[in-house]
Amino acid sequence: MEEFDVAVVGLGALGSAAAYHLARQGVRVVAFEQFELGHVRGASHDTSRIVRTSYGSAAYVRFAQAAYREWAALEAASGERLLTITGGVVFIPDDGPYDAADFARSLSDSGVPFELLGPDEVRARWPQFAVPEGVTCVYTPDSGIAHAARTVATLQMHARVLGADLRDRTRVDRLRPDGEGVVVSTSGGDVRARRVVVAADAWTNELLEPLGIRIPLEVMQEQVSYFAPADPGAFDPDRFPVWIWEDEQCFYGFPTYGEPTVKAARDVSENCMTPAERTFVPSPERTAELAAFLAATIPSSGELLRTVTCQYALTPDRRFVIGPLIEHPDIIVALGAGHAFKFTPAIGLALAELATGGDTTDDLAAFAVDATAVPAM
Numbered sequence: 001m002e003e004f005d006v007a008v009v010g011l012g013a014l015g016s017a018a019a020y021h022l023a024r025q026g027v028r029v030v031a032f033e034q035f036e037l038g039h040v041r042g043a044s045h046d047t048s049r050i051v052r053t054s055y056g057s058a059a060y061v062r063f064a065q066a067a068y069r070e071w072a073a074l075e076a077a078s079g080e081r082l083l084t085i086t087g088g089v090v091f092i093p094d095d096g097p098y099d100a101a102d103f104a105r106s107l108s109d110s111g112v113p114f115e116l117l118g119p120d121e122v123r124a125r126w127p128q129f130a131v132p133e134g135v136t137c138v139y140t141p142d143s144g145i146a147h148a149a150r151t152v153a154t155l156q157m158h159a160r161v162l163g164a165d166l167r168d169r170t171r172v173d174r175l176r177p178d179g180e181g182v183v184v185s186t187s188g189g190d191v192r193a194r195r196v197v198v199a200a201d202a203w204t205n206e207l208l209e210p211l212g213i214r215i216p217l218e219v220m221q222e223q224v225s226y227f228a229p230a231d232p233g234a235f236d237p238d239r240f241p242v243w244i245w246e247d248e249q250c251f252y253g254f255p256t257y258g259e260p261t262v263k264a265a266r267d268v269s270e271n272c273m274t275p276a277e278r279t280f281v282p283s284p285e286r287t288a289e290l291a292a293f294l295a296a297t298i299p300s301s302g303e304l305l306r307t308v309t310c311q312y313a314l315t316p317d318r319r320f321v322i323g324p325l326i327e328h329p330d331i332i333v334a335l336g337a338g339h340a341f342k343f344t345p346a347i348g349l350a351l352a353e354l355a356t357g358g359d360t361t362d363d364l365a366a367f368a369v370d371a372t373a374v375p376a377m
Helices: 013-024 058-078 100-109 119-125 148-161 201-211 284-297 341-355
Strands: 002-009 029-032 048-051 083-085 088-093 115-117 135-140 144-147 165-167 172-177 182-186 189-198 218-228 242-245 250-253 262-267 303-314 321-324 331-335
Touching: 002 013, 002 182, 002 341, 013 029, 013 148, 013 331, 013 341, 048 058, 048 341, 058 100, 058 148, 058 341, 088 100, 100 135, 115 119, 119 135, 144 148, 144 341, 148 165, 148 341, 172 201, 189 201, 189 341, 201 303, 201 331, 218 284, 250 284, 262 284, 284 303, 321 341, 331 341
Parallel strands: 002 029, 002 189, 029 165, 088 242, 189 331
Antiparallel strands: 048 144, 083 144, 088 135, 115 135, 172 182, 182 189, 218 262, 218 303, 242 250, 250 262, 321 331
16 A cells, blocks of 8 residues: 555645645645546636735634735745735625624734725725715725636646645545554545545535534535626726625625636525536526626626636635544644635645644634534434
8 A cells, every 4th residue: 555644635725735835845745636637616716816814803814914925935936926916995884794893903903904995985096886885995905816726736736846646536435544544545546644634625524424523514606707897907906906895795806817807706605506416507696696786886897708606615604624633633624615715825834734743833723623523413
């Protein structure tokens, strides 16, 4: 049987980042992906993801600051430009479930520059927005865009250059802890690893439930749409920020990026289905809902051009789950709850540190597994 220090299950963003950081440390690492690299069945494909420090929780703000540190290190090591800083706005209706004061407090406590803007100030700075009264805007100049597909490919390429063994089209069927490590049973045969990182997102419980453990996950098909404005120049990244609308229903979007379109979506579409049931067909109701929201909030965003789908696996309260299983500490789990891409290089570093038995550079206490995992039924 082949033997490795660490095996990684899943080569989306988080698994690829873990493999990269493990290889940088000189660890003998093998990583498995059940589909082809760069596939569209998960949540790490397409082009753009928002990066930001603007959260209403100080734990996430601090971890986002660590992520910016690791993004810079990854860009320096790879020679790739992966982030584009545009500034970002979070719109918070005064009568909604979120409070701009929470954002202001968490940002202030962490030393992150920000501004609180009213609708008139927003319209003066970015006339593309038609923001009604009764909405507070939190502006952070450090927000921007990460190139999703390029980031994942960069991590995979440099992991291989550094010695990682990446095996795509290789399904992991079972994990068997035996007191001396973990036997990883795959469609290509068994390997043994001292520790295993499970970054399998919506497929996580397929590996945990045979061990008597389940992490509550709500899996759904998400979708993003691209719109073609009549004046794409008005939405250039130096003239238009990334944006989030935080309300009972959350929407978010981007300036033009790589093509003369603007991308937008509703966050948490509630279009629930398992990976096996997933249709890849966009919901016309969600598409119409988004188009109506943009027509009211960004009137010059233009006509709908296309819609593509992805997948969310949401934990309770969308809390990150990062750490070893209490019952099987040689198995380390990473779940990003549909908002982790911005943290990718920092989560990868943390997983590598946990998998090699060391202390983590960043405080992960808020994301421990024990608060989420439950016995499998």
